[in-house]
Amino acid sequence: MAIIERPGTGTTPVVVTPQQTFGAVKRPVQTKGWREWLFTVDHKKIGIMYGVVAMVFFIIGGVEALLIRLQLAMPDGQILSADKYNQMFTMHATTMVFLFAMPMAAAFANYFLPLQIGARDVAFPRINALSLWLLIIGGLVLNASWFLGGAADGGWFMYAPNSGPIFSPSNGVDFWVIGLQITGVASLLGSINLIVTVLNMRAPGMSLMKMPVFTWMILVVQFLLVFSLPVITVALVLLMLQRSYGATFFDVSQGADPLLWQHLFWIFGHPEVYVLILPAFGIISEVLPTFARKPLFGYPFVVFSGASIGLVGFGVWAHHMFASGLGPVSVAVFSVATMAIAIPTGVKIFNWLLTMWGGKIWYTTAMNFAIGLVVLFTIGGLSGVTHSVAPSDTQQTDTYYIVAHFHYVLFGGMVFGLFSGFYYWWPKVFGKMLNEKLGAWNFWFMVIGMNLTFGPMHILGLQGQPRRMYVWTEARAGEGFFNLGFWNMVASVGSFILAVGVLFFLINVVVTARSKQQAPLDPWDARTLEWLTTSPPKEHNFDRIPVVHHLDEFFHRKYEEDTATHTMKKVAEGEDLVRAEEEGADAHIHLPSPSYWPIVLSVGVGLLGLGTIYGVPMIVIGFAITLFASYGWILEPSVAEEIDFEPSDNDGNTKEIAPLG
């Protein structure tokens, strides 16, 4: 871990020894091996770790999905017991939403957001590390339940009183409640961090309306998180107090209102839907213009429709509760609001189509996934509009039709967007291109598998197959085209084709890692600032902070308009631009220093949480560690003091300290 670099005079990181003790221990300065990762506060390393963790959970959640499909492939499935099946679908959804989708979006956000706005790191590098470690602890707590008496079994929205101690007697729900509170704190800290970064740390000249769309969408998502996470925290705390400490919030015999949980959950849960999809929208809004060789059509419309999706997303939660008897006025209001949210979404889809229209489209794997998103998300969006019609929704509630809908928007939408991002940004992060041939296999297996898996679920659902039932019987499977047996089999076969598609991606990663071939600096002729540095980027990101004059600054540095023909003409290569930055490099850059405290603090918080299951002594230990780490944290400056550096800096240059929190 370099603490000072002098890019102007040489690229060897200066070796550093700590001189000062902060709190109880000296700060870490190790530059090699596992310590480099464990105590890092570098947003790029943290981003990569987020990605790895999310990918591991994607595989775990995927295996859970395959087990579910195996169970349902044939009538009277024998693979899973009813109890294990309940745990399986609960943990599949929880894992995919909280431990794959959100962290993977956080991986992209952490890595690229500072690069896209021309910053050297996020506003609070140590808090960034804390978010990552809390997520990992939360994920471990959630999945530890498998080995400690059974996982949560109430479905991902965990309706109380069904999730109370009477109907869910195992500790699974307790682990779930604790795990989600910890990941919630992680996301809340992350969202505050990223909002401050975007609002405060943009490069000179980068006004809000010159920000890349990905950065914009991440900003909207963080605002959604800041205001929705506390609401589910309240719900989780109430459930925890009921299950562990005898509170009565969901005790119907005492007069409790079963709708309380539903409201609290969905006030969080619906914005969460946009938390999942908007990062993918941001990614493809970068990918489509790059590979269509045209600027994004209607940039302000894409930005504002993204923001209005976020805003309206807070006012539609009760459409998840149409079947609960809210009364005609509520149902009508939420129904109309839900239809209204289709408008900004439609605006975006037309913007993407018009971006491609008349462009010289380059069909790379990244582009294929982006186009896949536009098509598949539109299908999912249309079935979504059918749910907004309350009478129709009453018919569809808790059937496979709903399962089909949200997998089209989340798998066809979000996951395809993330995969598009993998292929687009892989050369930036690792300096090597993912193999395009394997990419094609990856893409087509996933498209075909996904449609075979989730397409038939529309039919199954409209035929009345309920979700979350662990068996179906031949006796009631129906005849001919609508035979449940046939379509369940198709869906199960499809899920394995889908899994093979994902396997191709993993193979591609291994093949790419082993290949010696380096990626060109600007392989896609890209448009935004993250490409104005080496691949992988230097530890300090930019040799000098770029001054921004245009939306798509990098593109405008490469191209100038030919006034005679009104076409854009390439006047510089990416390599030239990066070299120019190196020549004008800032003399001294202070980067935030690594720290022990994020990881220690997160362990303390984890023990504190588990103490609600394992009793007061563990709470005391967890609290002590948390307090100790907090004071260590407070007493340690985020950028190491001058005295911590060797050799001291006597060459007469004025220090230039990068603007870091």
Next chain:
Amino acid sequence: MAETATHTADHASEHAHETSTGLTNNKLAMWLFLGSECLLFGGLISTYMLYRGRISDGPHPMAIFDIPFTSVSSFVLLMSSLTMVLAVTSAQRGDDSRTNLWLTVTAVLGATFVGGQIYEFTAFVREGLGFSTSLFGSSFYTLTGFHGIHVTVGVLMLLSTVGIIRKNKITGNKAEVVEIVGLYWHFVDVVWIIIFTLVYLIPS
């Protein structure tokens, strides 16, 4: 390449310390955190308002609330906002000893409020309102307990700030650190005004 050359010229290092909004990172982060806290207390207050009248067992709120006592402890908490303001202005003047004095007074007032709350809770339990007695009991203790924990954390923050200023170990701008602690403290006070009004003063 012409463009690149001009970029070198107008790269101005003196702007390195400025933020795009003019607010410092720390202050902006505290404002965002408090925005998030509004929703947290919003959820808890809504739960209480839904359940305040649902009393299957145990005492009724108006039977056990001691309004004069709670009014006095509320007054103590409100006065702590005044002393917090005095601490912030002292810090901005660079007067360390006054800053520490007012921070300590604020912490003492806050601790007095927490002490009053503990006394109040024990009195209510004696009068038969347990945590599990009724929906009213659960939601009352959860809401006011959450607020009490926030005040306790605030007291810890105040005392820690005093200690760090005394040891001269503060990192960053001293006046701003005190101001940010103050933002949190005022927020906790404002929340109490809402809770006191809704829970104690409006009869159910």
